[in-house]
Amino acid sequence: MAVKEVLVIASMLVITSLLQGINGFSVANETALRTYLFTTNAYDLNVRPTTVVKLEVRFNLLTINQMDIREQVFKVSGWLTVQWYDSRLSWDQTTYGDVGVIFALDTEVWRPALIVSNSVDNFEIIQDEYSPLRIANSGRVVWDPPGIYEVNCEADISYYPFDTQECFITLQSWGYNLRELNITELGKGINTGLYVPNGEWDLVDNYFTIVQRRDIKNDDYSQIIFHFNLKRRSEYYWLNILLPVIVNSILTALVFALPAESGEKMGYSLTVLLSFMVLLTLVADKIPSTSIKTSIIVVYFSFVLILGAMSVFLSTVVLDLYFRDENHRIPAWLMFLSKNIVGRLVCYKGCKRRSKVTAIQSDTNGNVSGLRQGLRNKVYERKTDYKRNTSQEDDDVEEETYTWKDISKILDTFFLWFYLVIITVITIGFLTVVAT
Numbered sequence: 001m002a003v004k005e006v007l008v009i010a011s012m013l014v015i016t017s018l019l020q021g022i023n024g025f026s027v028a029n030e031t032a033l034r035t036y037l038f039t040t041n042a043y044d045l046n047v048r049p050t051t052v053v054k055l056e057v058r059f060n061l062l063t064i065n066q067m068d069i070r071e072q073v074f075k076v077s078g079w080l081t082v083q084w085y086d087s088r089l090s091w092d093q094t095t096y097g098d099v100g101v102i103f104a105l106d107t108e109v110w111r112p113a114l115i116v117s118n119s120v121d122n123f124e125i126i127q128d129e130y131s132p133l134r135i136a137n138s139g140r141v142v143w144d145p146p147g148i149y150e151v152n153c154e155a156d157i158s159y160y161p162f163d164t165q166e167c168f169i170t171l172q173s174w175g176y177n178l179r180e181l182n183i184t185e186l187g188k189g190i191n192t193g194l195y196v197p198n199g200e201w202d203l204v205d206n207y208f209t210i211v212q213r214r215d216i217k218n219d220d221y222s223q224i225i226f227h228f229n230l231k232r233r234s235e236y237y238w239l240n241i242l243l244p245v246i247v248n249s250i251l252t253a254l255v256f257a258l259p260a261e262s263g264e265k266m267g268y269s270l271t272v273l274l275s276f277m278v279l280l281t282l283v284a285d286k287i288p289s290t291s292i293k294t295s296i297i298v299v300y301f302s303f304v305l306i307l308g309a310m311s312v313f314l315s316t317v318v319l320d321l322y323f324r325d326e327n328h329r330i331p332a333w334l335m336f337l338s339k340n341i342v343g344r345l346v347c348y349k350g351c352k353r354r355s356k357v358t359a360i361q362s363d364t365n366g367n368v369s370g371l372r373q374g375l376r377n378k379v380y381e382r383k384t385d386y387k388r389n390t391s392q393e394d395d396d397v398e399e400e401t402y403t404w405k406d407i408s409k410i411l412d413t414f415f416l417w418f419y420l421v422i423i424t425v426i427t428i429g430f431l432t433v434v435a436t
């Protein structure tokens with residue numbers, strides 16, 4: 001709809017600008033001139049104008065209609081401006097009542113056979129039987145075939161959704177080789193003067209290259225390639241993909257903040273995992289299933305997914321410990337691990353109190369080096385005599401007698417911090433790699 005309108009307006013603009021260029025015009029004069037050029041001179045449109053026809057080509061971009069990274073299709077609207085000289089179509093302007101310009105259709109004059117060779121739709125010679133060719137009295141022919149060009153564009157999804165894509169339209173001569181038809185640029189090669197910005201993609205750069213390709217018959221032929229560098233406008237993806245995933249990964253960590261008594265731990269962690277799966281499906285829908293490169297966002301999502309799955313497993317362990325029978329002996333290694341390593345790391349039952357206890361013991365032991373040994377002995381004693389000497393230990397260092405519940409709480413706190421740190425690190429890492 002909008003594209004068609006733009007095309008119509010653009011072609012009207014072209015036609016009006018063409019009409020203004022006519023100096024002297026009278027129907028009789030122009031008819032006489034056309035009869036002279038095409039009938040009297042027996043113009044044969046199958047004969048090319050010169051030995052090497054120098055073709056000047058420009059691409060006039062109107063809109064980018066689509067850049068589908070999943071289908072790897074790039075679709076634009078615009079028109080080509082093709083210009084060449086045909087000496088058979090030149091005349092003396094004064095002879096024909098000052099008529100400087102005439103028009104012809106592509107069924108009357110020679111025109112080059114051109115093709116968009118990376119097209120995925122309408123793979124055929126560019127032609128437009130209704131588009132008038134503008135012929136000046138110097139023999140210069142200007143042809144403006146409009147079109148919607150749908151070309152293949154290999155997308156690089158590594159940095160999705162902060163990606164930049166480079167797509168190109170390859171225009172080449174068909175049938176004529178390089179010694180017959182030589183394509184060069186007209187002006188700057190690409191005209192973006194009438195370009196209407198696209199909502200999803202920002203056109204950051206455009207340029208052209210001229211290359212010569214050798215075909216299977218060992219013939220060189222001419223190509224002009226119009227390049228377009230597009231950068232995705234990522235605002236939409238922040239709100240619709242990244243924010244939910246980041247929030248979801250933080251929620252994954254919060255399962256460890258949930259008390260085991262609530263009885264909701266398993267339900268919660270499974271729900272979070274499930275909602276993450278749903279998010280993942282939404283993203284998977286948007287990125288190509290076959291890709292040469294791996295998308296960093298997929299790696300990030302996999303990490304978060306693994307963390308989510310692990311949280312289910314770890315909550316099971318924590319719950320198992322929490323609901324163990326208190327008469328069940330705590331293995332020495334687990335006691336040591338949770339009290340001396342993990343417990344200290346997460347400051348279970350307060351960091352300050354522990355240092356106070358240490359201070360008291362350092363006083364009683366007299367020196368600092370003896371303290372560690374003394375502590376270790378104490379731990380060992382308590383490990384072995386844990387069950388028998390509970391009454392004796394009560395007044396000694398009460399808070400160091402850990403139960404299964406304590407151990408499960410220590411692990412919960414530890415996992416909570418571990419998850420928060422890991423998620424922060426990988427999220428920041430992902431964002432710095434992808435968004436810069």
Ligand SMILES: *[C@@H]1O[C@H](CO)[C@@H](O)[C@H](O)[C@H]1NC(C)=O
Pocket residue numbers: 026028029032095096097
């Ligand atoms: C061109 O038109 C003028 C008048 O409009 C006429 O006098 C002249 O003969 C015409 N020339 C040709 C070649 O028809």
Ligand SMILES: *[C@@H]1O[C@H](CO)[C@@H](O)[C@H](O)[C@H]1NC(C)=O
Pocket residue numbers: 052178179182183184
């Ligand atoms: C084609 O045109 C380019 C630039 O005008 C020129 O450098 C090149 O030599 C031409 N090639 C042939 C085969 O005429």
